[in-house]
Amino acid sequence: MFTVDLLLSALVAGVLLGGFYAAVSLGLTVAFGQLNIVNIAHPAFVILGSYVAYMCNSRWGLDPILVGLAFTPVFFLIGVGAYRIYYESFERRDDEALRGLAFFFGVMFIIEVGLIMVYGVDFRTVQAPYIGQNFKIGAVGVPTRMLVPFCVSLVMFACVYLYMSRTFNGRAIMAVAQDRLALQLMAADPVRIKQLGFGIGIGTTALAGALLIIIIPIEPSIGRLYIGQVFAIAVLAGLGSIPGTLVAALVLGIAESLVATFFGPSWAPAVAFGILLLALAFRPQGLFGR
């Protein structure tokens, strides 16, 4: 059944969902788009962030977003460590294509199975005052459990964007995959810069994970569903473009919301992968690529 109200609600829900997707895929845009590291385990790190938020929330009643912020430095260090292993084992041997991919695939699997062993396959949620409230603008309902993550996500986005475009290190991260030699001539060590960039990429997953568990209940294996979303957004954005990521995330969020509203939620998972396949087939350089 088609009504204007339904369409408006779907659009609003889509924009809110898209804002959240932007937070989830931001780290991948940095790692995959700018550093050329195919971190297929990215969604698994997001789920790990969700479980950290869940653990602190259920044990001490802490706010999930604060937990996400507090754990961002921890995840940053995990990312730095992961990049060291990746660099020493694959990149330095010039062997990243096949084995690097298999490496991250294995990491993803270890995180997922590890979480299943500790927490089981039950769905988990968090408690916070802003979850479960609703307010209306006209006939369109806006759930705060979507609005709060949307706002947090935009703030995080703005911070990373400013860092990347205004600081020396940020610009160096954007440059490192394009021209290592030029970067070395600017007195920056490419390996340290990539380490920093990958750390930032993983660091964002702590907060993104906290946002995820606010929006929906999670269990360990839903991470792999998000592989489609994050890679679709990263490719559609034009690899490495941070503003492009935001636009692509909104496009995907709206498309998914419309499909879920008018065709039924069971078709929604195919939207991301469908967009990804179409983008790869017809416009691999993305919306904002050169």
Add this chain to the structure above:
Amino acid sequence: MRIDAFHVTALAIALLGAAVTIFDLIPVNKFYFFAGYVVLQYVVLATAWNIMGGYMGYVNFGTAGFFAVGAYTSVVLYNLMKAPLILMIPVSGAVCALLGLGMGYLTLRLRGVFFAIATLAMAIVLETLIVNWDYVGGATGAYILRSREIAPFGDYVEFLFFVMLVLAIFAVTVARWIERSKMGRGFAAIRDDEVAAECTGVPTLRLKLVATTVSGFLMGVAGAPFVLYVGFVEPSSAFNLVYAVNSIAMPMIGGATTWLGPLIGALLLGTVQQVATVTISSELNLLIVGGLLVFFVIAAPEGIVGLVRKWRGRGR
């Protein structure tokens, strides 16, 4: 094709399998057939993956998609006309070969990681289609009633074990033949440098299409008997990521550049998993697979076969 010791050994194993399953020459606990079937299924999947991944360097994350399409083709055939297994296997293989051919055309535009991600995307799109297709049971799954016994094998599981043994021998023989033919050298050229291969006259597109089609066919035949083996199939079990992880981990651990690698990897890892599932827990055995995969790609990039070669070379 020359007949050599390999073919004699393969034939001997097939005959031994027939002897054990048909004539019950050696009394064997039924559980071993049940577990052996899974191990042999992984031999087929790992070998099929390796034709693309190991020989040609195109990583396929969508093994589970092919496997499930094979399994669901069997469901459709069963629903349509109660088809026997002997018909299910070639039809499932053909459907997956077509799917593989389509995937082969993707390689025209997608290389490296983008291809790998596209295969993963394809698997999830296929899963969504199956979930929404009520004829094959949708999200709730589909039952298939199999007879308990079948002549001349007696127990049905023994029959399935024998079928999978034949399929495994077939898959390994095909992989070995490809590896040693002119085609295999073409694959290796694509793996090392696709542009250079194209420039020196290797018909890269035709070879890539052959590889994806053969690989898809073998994954499809591995999936065809699955519904008869479990009796009940649902999307989340047929599209299980475990198939994708195992079919990548096994060749990587065994050694991805030769037909022996996936065979060793699948026999070793498959057996370890079966033992671990029974004695410890099924989650832990998956953790072992992930851990071994990460360990081997870091510490022994050439796998077990590479380690043995290195060790032999040092002895000389």
